[in-house]
Amino acid sequence: MNLRGSRLSQEAGEIVKKLTSILGEKYVTASLPDLIAYSCDISPEPRVLPDVVVRPKTTEEVAEILKEANKTKKPVVPRGAGTCPAGFIKYQKNAIVVDMTRMDEIIDINEKEMTVTVECGVTWGKLYYELRKKGWRVGSYGPGSALSATVGGALSHHSLAYGCAKYGSVSENVTSLEVVLPTGAIINTGSGAYPHAKKAQRYGIGPDLTGLFLGEGGAFGIKTKATMMIHPFPEAVRFLCYEAENLKQLLDATYEVSKTRIPSDILGFNPWLNNALGEAGFKSLLGKDYTLHVVIEAPNDKVADAQAEYVDNAAKKTGVKEVGAEWLKFFYYPRFAEWWPRTSPKGKRWYAWCNKIPIYDYLRTHELIEELFNKYKDECEKYQLEPYDVMYFVVDWNTVDALLLVYAWDDVPGAREVVRKMWREGFERFVAEGGIHYWLGSAVGELVARNWASEYRETLRAIKKVLDPNGILIPGMLLLT
Numbered sequence: 001m002n003l004r005g006s007r008l009s010q011e012a013g014e015i016v017k018k019l020t021s022i023l024g025e026k027y028v029t030a031s032l033p034d035l036i037a038y039s040c041d042i043s044p045e046p047r048v049l050p051d052v053v054v055r056p057k058t059t060e061e062v063a064e065i066l067k068e069a070n071k072t073k074k075p076v077v078p079r080g081a082g083t084c085p086a087g088f089i090k091y092q093k094n095a096i097v098v099d100m101t102r103m104d105e106i107i108d109i110n111e112k113e114m115t116v117t118v119e120c121g122v123t124w125g126k127l128y129y130e131l132r133k134k135g136w137r138v139g140s141y142g143p144g145s146a147l148s149a150t151v152g153g154a155l156s157h158h159s160l161a162y163g164c165a166k167y168g169s170v171s172e173n174v175t176s177l178e179v180v181l182p183t184g185a186i187i188n189t190g191s192g193a194y195p196h197a198k199k200a201q202r203y204g205i206g207p208d209l210t211g212l213f214l215g216e217g218g219a220f221g222i223k224t225k226a227t228m229m230i231h232p233f234p235e236a237v238r239f240l241c242y243e244a245e246n247l248k249q250l251l252d253a254t255y256e257v258s259k260t261r262i263p264s265d266i267l268g269f270n271p272w273l274n275n276a277l278g279e280a281g282f283k284s285l286l287g288k289d290y291t292l293h294v295v296i297e298a299p300n301d302k303v304a305d306a307q308a309e310y311v312d313n314a315a316k317k318t319g320v321k322e323v324g325a326e327w328l329k330f331f332y333y334p335r336f337a338e339w340w341p342r343t344s345p346k347g348k349r350w351y352a353w354c355n356k357i358p359i360y361d362y363l364r365t366h367e368l369i370e371e372l373f374n375k376y377k378d379e380c381e382k383y384q385l386e387p388y389d390v391m392y393f394v395v396d397w398n399t400v401d402a403l404l405l406v407y408a409w410d411d412v413p414g415a416r417e418v419v420r421k422m423w424r425e426g427f428e429r430f431v432a433e434g435g436i437h438y439w440l441g442s443a444v445g446e447l448v449a450r451n452w453a454s455e456y457r458e459t460l461r462a463i464k465k466v467l468d469p470n471g472i473l474i475p476g477m478l479l480l481t
């Protein structure tokens with residue numbers, strides 16, 4: 001166990017000893033440099049040091065950690081890659097952080113049953129490349145951060161990006177979960193509820209408990225294994241890009257293309273992104289106001305051509321004009337966030353908002369974004385902040401997920417506070433207008449929970465009380481404890 005620079009209380013010191021006896025010295029740390037490394041996510045929220053970080057390798061070790069924590073009611077916070085954009089670090093205060101990234105095995109690619117079973121600390125990137133070697137893929141490929149983001153973290157966020165027009169969020173991939181409850185009990189959901197059954201079906205064993213452990217920020221249990229459906233890797237791909245004269249026409253085209261229910265990805269770009277990518281070398285986007293980008297994945301060229309023709313006709317009846325698809329080809333073959341680095345070319349760091357709304361409600365969202373950015377115009381200038389209304393992508397055919405960013409220097413005094421103020425106000429405005437979020441953390445999770453109908457909140461609190469009688473698992477998440 002590493003204790004370099006550690007300032008542990010006596011009680012925490014005792015826990016560290018017990019955790020070391022479960023995991024061995026190498027996988028328990030309370031050293032200050034290590035704790036500092038774990039003290040942030042990618043939100044603008046202030047750093048929070050946990051008491052200790054543990055790195056289990058097995059489900060049984062996770063269960064032992066939770067049982068030990070219950071004895072002293074010590075808070076426990078599971079952690080994947082720590083790329084949450086919404087501030088889950090707030091809950092790390094005095095906590096045992098359970099870093100899941102050693103649990104990164106792909107346990108079984110079952111081609112006959114068309115499922116893959118993984119440990120929840122595996123990254124979506126590793127999963128993508130291992131499946132692809134065998135000619136398979138999951139439906140929703142994972143978030144843009146897939147090269148670092150874990151299956152467990154993304155399932156706790158209902159993450160979405162590549163493939164989500166057709167396949168929805170990553171949660172839609174799941175048929176069964178293995179979860180360690182806060183008490184240390186281990187359960188399997190979906191058809192895994194029968195110890196003797198295959199894990200290929202989510203529904204049909206009575207009520208589905210899988211959903212309780214998806215998009216919940218980890219509040220009800222630590223996900224240790226997930227079984228997901230797999231699909232043959234597409235042999236043929238087509239790329240369609242269009243320029244729209246205005247936002248209304250872009251949304252009309254988005255709607256008509258979505259209605260075909262064919263593309264895997266449908267993205268709408270605002271002027272800033274078109275020009276930024278145009279200046280980066282994708283010349284067909286330079287000077288464009290609104291553009292639509294469509295990916296069609298098919299089993300062979302014949303099907304791909306027929307589908308592309310059908311989608312193209314649907315798009316063109318709205319009056320949009322075809323433009324070159326160089327950027328889309330670059331983006332595809334999931335390059336994950338290679339095209340979207342964490343800092344701008346100048347070195348500024350970004351902070352993000354996401355907000356899901358029905359396709360045509362984006363017109364109102366666009367106004368809200370303008371109102372927000374106008375309100376903070378002077379402060380943005382003063383603190384060298386650059387806010388951008390970036391793009392949207394279609395989710396589940398009927399919804400768009402609007403993405404906006406603010407770029408900020410880390411070392412401009414006061415800049416981060418303004419980002420936090422604007423960022424929180426943005427989330428509040430979106431939720432007030434019916435926007436739906438998915439990253440939870442503290443900033444979004446608590447806002448979401450405050451907006452629930454009281455009966456809904458009380459029902460979830462009652463469930464939390466049963467599953468987590470000592471309130472040790474991420475206390476405060478979704479205001480459940």
Ligand SMILES: Cc1cc2nc3c(=O)[nH]c(=O)nc-3n(C[C@H](O)[C@H](O)[C@H](O)COP(=O)(O)OP(=O)(O)OC[C@H]3O[C@@H](n4cnc5c(N)ncnc54)[C@H](O)[C@@H]3O)c2cc1C
Binds near residue numbers: 083152158224439
């Ligand atoms: C460059 C970049 C691009 C991004 N693109 C996208 C995108 O396209 N789409 C998107 O949705 N997000 C995106 N994100 C945000 C973020 O990366 C994702 O939401 C990601 O899925 C989080 O995974 P993680 O492993 O980092 O989770 P973490 O941040 O470690 O954890 C997220 C939450 O889940 C909980 N948790 C973690 N593991 C478990 C577990 N095994 N069991 C129970 N609870 C657990 C944590 O306590 C926390 O509350 C992006 C971020 C970056 C930096």
